[in-house]
Amino acid sequence: MNQLNSTIGAPLVVMKGIVKCFPGVIALNQVDFELLPGEVHVLLGENGAGKSTLIKVLSGAFPADSGEIFIYGEKVVIESPEVPLKKGLRFIYQELNLVPQIDIARNIFLGVEPLGIRKLGIINTSTLYKTASQLLERFNIQLDPHRIVSTLSVTQQKMVEIARALVTDARVIVLDEPTDVLESTSRNDLFKVINHLKKEGVGFIYISHRYAEVYELGDRVTILRDGKNVGTFSIRDLTLETMIEKMIGGKIGKQYPSLPAPQEKIILRLENFYKGTVVQGVDFSLRKGELLGITGLMGAGKTELARAIAGVDPPTSGSLYIEDEKVMVRTPEEAIRHGISFLTENRKTEGLILDQSLRNNYGLPNINRLSPFGMVKIKKMNDEIDFYMKELTIKAPHRFTLAGQLSGGNQQKLVLAKWLGTHAKVIIFDEPTRGIDIIGRREVYRIMQELLAEGTSILMFTSDYAEAMEMSHRVMVMRRGKIVKEFPRSSASEDDILKAAIGVGEFR
Amino acid sequence: MQTNPNVKPPGVGSGTLVKNNKYQLIFRSQWFLLLLAEFLIAIITGIVNPRFFTISNVINVLEQIAVLGIVSSGMTLLIISGEIDISVGANIGLSSCVMAIMIKSGIGVFPSFVTGIALAIFSSFLVGLTAHTFKAPSFITSLAFISVFQGIALAITKGSFQTIYGQAETIGMTRLGNVLPLSFVISLGAYLVVHFILAYTKFGRRIYSVGSNPAAAYLSGISVIKTKYYAFLFSGFFVGIGSMVLLSRIGAAQPSTGSGIELKAIGAVVIGGTPLSGGKGRIIGTLLGVLLMGIISNALNMMRVNPYYQQVTFGLLIIASLAMSIFSSYKGHARSEKSTKKAIE
Amino acid sequence: MVSSSLLKQFQRATQALLGLVTINVIFFIFAPTYRAISNFQTIFSQATVLGVMAVGTTVVLLSAGLDLSVGSILTFVAVSVGSMLNLQYPVWLIVFIALGIGAFWGTVNGLIIVITGVSPLIVTLGMMMILRGFSELLGAGKDMSSFPRAFRALGSGYFIPVLIMAAAYLVVAFMLGKTRLGFNAYAIGGNQEVARLSGIRVNKCKVIYYAIGGLMAGLAAVLLTARLNFANSTFGQGMEMNSIAAVVIGGTSMSGGIGGVGRTIIGVLIMTCLASGLSHMGVGSSWQRVSIGIVIILAVWIDTAQRKRTL
Ligand SMILES: Nc1ncnc2c1ncn2[C@@H]1O[C@H](COP(=O)(O)OP(=O)(O)O)[C@@H](O)[C@H]1O
């Protein structure tokens, strides 16, 4: 910390012209970035903008394709995660990065255990556990450092990870969307610690896709969009409107199409749906040609409810009626048979097989229909995928292109194509536009609109409140596994939804 | 993120599409390289020992690789489906011992073979069943079953050779038109069946799907478990056929019959371009892999290499060629594959 | 400190302990000859070979590795030791070289695995073949028996072998419980990517774990040749399975990250008592083999059932 005075003002980290490609995606395109001591530099951008990729390049999780990185003014080649760690950079990744089988203290000290005898690498275990419990206290975490990490809740695990970054003297701390899984009290604890360390000259890179947090915490903000740096601004000079505009690359509000009116007939009805402790008695009905939006905070039980309806993780109790007939849906196979399609939130890992062709991906749910006597009708399959490629304007050279090479929006359209082939009555979307750019988004909405017009019903689970409000006939807000509020289309602001999602009493 | 994959980002040499074609090229050329290696080994051996190219030796090679080819065909299905079975050698040992004992005791050749094949199918199924019910990787359960199969075989044979010379030679000894070994024709049949399954049937498409992304397959209404069970059943069937051919050719069986073939079979499949992680692969690659094994083995014999050195060379070759194939074609995919896998877990 | 961590290991392995007691009770009742004190001495001295090997296997499995070649490493070292004794080398040098050869092959395994990225299953299966070949070459047509008394002392009776085994356990328990190398084994076995992102040199560590596995196989070879007073190239076949079984039965997870050497001792005793008891009850060696396979499957089952509860 002594050298700090001499370096104040000089940037801690400079990244220049960073380029990183993944199959089918240019995740970072000539991105410049700079972090000063004692600042909280917010890296803002929509899902899929490349924020996590940028910091993973800095951390050495994977190498950049090109570009230069300077740490404390010195050019470094980051060939492994060791390099930035040794220089006092700490990373809290978006995904949980703990070893589940070992205890809290060992996780906190992973790779930096206090040594008794340095040369032999012998660890001073009593210091290890003592320091760990001190650190936990500082965060108001009432946890025994001997507890095995796998027994902790997601929030607790996140707190342990944050504690991990603070265990040794760090000069740069990178937090990738840390508050996504935190409750508001632990959020405040975190912000307190950040503000404290800031004064000591520690630089923070704080990644978020929520502009609300920017004003609360940030000094400067760099906005990424589609892998490009759109600009770096001082928070004071930036209005909310321009920030959002820069983030999504267009004016707000114009992207949602009009929705055709739903019909009277009820297609799907849930009664008293329970799934473990995360879905706590949900009832609703969905009409023909209706789009019902369900929103809420992360962890409110949206995904669990979606998966329960789709038979992926069947409900613990409750009934499901399709056109007034009670049905059992315990596997995706049965769901498909009853005309329910489910588009998961994890397009890349659960929706598609990235290293297979468009056609084979199309075949996934349709293969049964296309193979009488177990023999695949290849010609028919080709015709159908060609049809949908044209119909949904999937941009790909041909049907043998690998799914992994498509952009996010086109991948989502491919997932849609695959389910349209099954001629479902109800399509369940979980986070339909996550990681999709604005053009792709509009097209997904247009397809939804057409589906509704044809009489298909849609259940849309989303954490994007604007999308929930503007794209559904009705919005229901979920909190702690229950439906707590319902709004008709465009009748509420994002703030109203947020209040309902958090629970108004607890808000502030 | 770029919507149009053809647009090159500044500072990047090639677009992603170009990259893909390059991979496909390497993938194809891996088979080409295999063939080339086979020719080279053949030519060198031929120069050292001209007898290598005699008809009788070529027939000999074809006969030698027949059983390996049959077993490898089944293994190809299994590995593409994301599973593995390293007990196939022990399985051959057990089923061929059972066949031999039955034939010896006067039960006809045909019912004996059928029983043996059924047993092989059952054994293979057990490996899959335990792997699934105990949520353990199949390489572990199959490892455990090696002891079980070998132990049972030892118990029923009391460790002794079961000879049936002259009683069931038709399959192993017949040469069509006095040249082409029937056993080799059977192995060709196995390749063809597997090719047909993989290319034209629903089951085949499902095998690829569950092998490369079980989560996506399951969510698309494919029963992952059932598909994998079928893969084990098929593999077991081919193991049974392999045992039958082997027994018929050798005319004797003992518990250690077939031991070590698992490594050769896995090696042949992977050298042929099917990654151990599953989801990809073609039977033509396996065929070339099996051929390579056969040629190397024969070449070593021809060059009069001490059999123990042969064993050493074989082990080395398998590791080396697997390493090569991983270097050449999977290195680039490894990261995305890994991260996808992690996300599934 | 070491003893306390050892104690903790024991506590966590109560289940395995229960199994050990149960099978002993059964054999006590049904196999009269099993009860003899001399039988227990035999069991202990037999357990040392498997025990030493299993220590190494524990380290490898903990880090989510797999080494199927340790049986063949044992063979190779045994045959090498045999040849060296024939050449009248001093005993301490022979032991030293034996450990060195074992560690060497372990290192080779580790290097191939981390450099090529071929799965450990295949690499070590291949190595198993290679080393069997080498052992045959080395041991062919040689009479390797009647070793000097100083060497035989290492394996005779049960006191010295048990002492050697205890030393091996203490060293490895210390390594796992008190050093970075040991902590890293749990981290790598638990989640390799997390370990890498935490700045741990995953590849270097892995090679060391395989080396330890090989070294312990070498030590096991010394104990075995010393006890039997001869060596040949069929030694140690199938030992890798017994070793893995002992470790997993003890309660170390096959998928890495959970376990320790304390519980491995119990696993080793279970395996040895089982073999001894079965033969005292007149069960042939082939059925013993079957039962070992079944025991492994049971252990894997218990392992997954437990993981489901804790994770
Ligand atoms: N390991 C990976 N393999 C392939 N594509 C990836 C990988 N990581 C990120 N991407 C892609 O790169 C783009 C940027 O992703 P990311 O940096 O995670 O966005 P953000 O963090 O801003 O939400 C996305 O299109 C994403 O799909």
Ligand SMILES: [Mg+2]
């Ligand atoms: Mg991110």
